[in-house]
Every structure is written in structure tokens, then in C-alpha cells.
Amino acid sequence: MNLDLFAPDDIPLLDVPLGPRAVVLRGLALPYVEALLPDLDRIFTAAPPRHMVTPGGFRMSVALTNCGALGWTTDRRGYRYSDTDPQTGQCWPALPDTFLSLARSAADAAGFSDFQPDACLINRYVPGAGVSLHQDKNERNFDAPIVSVSMGIPAVFLFGGLQRSDRAQRVLLQHGDVAVWGGPDRLRYHAVSPLKDATHPLFGAARINLTFRQAG
Ligand code: SIN
Numbered sequence: 001m002n003l004d005l006f007a008p009d010d011i012p013l014l015d016v017p018l019g020p021r022a023v024v025l026r027g028l029a030l031p032y033v034e035a036l037l038p039d040l041d042r043i044f045t046a047a048p049p050r051h052m053v054t055p056g057g058f059r060m061s062v063a064l065t066n067c068g069a070l071g072w073t074t075d076r077r078g079y080r081y082s083d084t085d086p087q088t089g090q091c092w093p094a095l096p097d098t099f100l101s102l103a104r105s106a107a108d109a110a111g112f113s114d115f116q117p118d119a120c121l122i123n124r125y126v127p128g129a130g131v132s133l134h135q136d137k138n139e140r141n142f143d144a145p146i147v148s149v150s151m152g153i154p155a156v157f158l159f160g161g162l163q164r165s166d167r168a169q170r171v172l173l174q175h176g177d178v179a180v181w182g183g184p185d186r187l188r189y190h191a192v193s194p195l196k197d198a199t200h201p202l203f204g205a206a207r208i209n210l211t212f213r214q215a216g
């Protein structure tokens with residue numbers, strides 16, 4: 001049973017260790033959200049979230065875009081990082097300082113000093129959307145952690161092991177939570193269950209996830 005599902009809104013939830021170097025930092029992003037919203041709007045205008053296709057021909061249920069020097073993309077030819085948006089041919093929007101300071105303080109709080117993300121994948125979920133079990137492994141080296149910020153409506157995050165078949169932990173990610181995984185946990189499989197119907201005062205019926213990575 002996931003006790004988090006029954007925690008009243010006004011009681012701060014405890015951080016959740018997911019592994020030796022993996023943790024959910026509850027509410028760490030809350031003080032940063034208001035300041036980053038105008039930047040998020042600008043990014044969505046310049047590089048609107050879109051549904052990409054996997055190499056297997058599956059249309060992803062999340063809509064995604066990127067900011068930073070490199071952006072993660074997928075199409076029939078494969079998954080890769082690209083310095084331009086395939087839809088416009090332009091560079092991805094720059095990684096705003098508001099995003100960077102959030103990413104760095106989350107990495108610091110999880111014990112990863114000197115995090116220098118050059119890529120921020122932005123996933124937009126609506127109810128029913130999810131992400132199937134995968135590893136983040138298109139980055140050039142795995143020394144740097146993954147920093148993953150949740151905003152908007154909640155989602156159940158599945159955090160598995162190093163083998164696809166390993167049993168996954170389930171943890172509810174709410175507005176302002178930040179998951180960080182690195183070191184021996186860097187290549188653990190993870191997924192997001194299809195979201196339930198909900199609305200959030202700032203984001204409406206949507207969840208925005210920012211995934212910061214050192215990709216290049
Ligand atoms: C992902 O791993 O690609 C998404 C993680 C999330 O949305 O929380």
C-alpha cells in the first residue's frame with residue numbers, strides 16, 4: 001500500500017530513498033516554480049511540445065520539447081540528442097537560469113555537486129498519458145545524475161532495477177517533487193503510469209516534467 005496516496009495536503013511528505021544514490025526530494029522545486037513559469041511559456045512558444053514517434057513506430061502519449069544545448073528526440077531512425085529542433089531546424093531554446101538553479105540545488109541536495117546539465121527534456125502529460133519502462137542511456141557518460149522535476153497533476157513513478165524484469169518501487173510524484181538518481185542507480189529502469197484525471201491550480205489538467213541531464 002502506498003501511504004503517500006492518503007497523506008493530507010498540508011503535511012509535508014518525507015523524502016523517499018529509492019536506492020543508494022536515488023531519492024525523491026519532496027517539494028524541493030516549490031520555491032522555484034513561480035519564477036520559471038514565464039521561461040516555460042517562452043520555450044513552449046519557440047518549441048511547442050509535440051508527440052514524437054519511437055523507432056518501433058509507436059506515437060508517444062506524452063508531448064515533448066527541450067531546452068539547452070542538446071535536446072532528446074526520437075523518430076523512426078532512433079533515439080538521439082540533437083542540437084536543433086527537428087521541427088524548426090533552429091537551436092533549442094537556451095536553458096534558462098531559473099531552470100539551472102533549480103536543477104543544481106536538487107543535485108546538490110542529493111549529494112551530486114557540480115552538476116552541469118546541458119539538456120532539459122520537457123514532457124507534458126495529460127490524463128491517460130504515461131511513459132513505458134526505459135533506461136536513460138542516450139547520454140555520453142553516466143557519471144552525472146538525472147534530475148527530474150514534477151509539476152502539475154500527480155503521477156505514479158515506477159522505479160525498477162538494472163534489469164528490465166526487476167521489480168519496481170512505486171512512488172507518487174506530486175507538484176514540486178524532484179527525483180534524482182545517479183552513481184550505481186544511474187541506469188535503473190523507470191516508468192510513469194498513465195495519469196489519472198485531475199486538475200492543478202497552475203497547470204490545469206496537465207503534468208509537466210523537466211528532466212535535466214548532462215548529455216554531451
Ligand atoms: C522520463 O523518465 O522520461 C519521465 C519521467 C517523469 O515524467 O517523471
Ligand code: FE2
Nearest residue numbers: 134135136190
Ligand atoms: Fe527517463
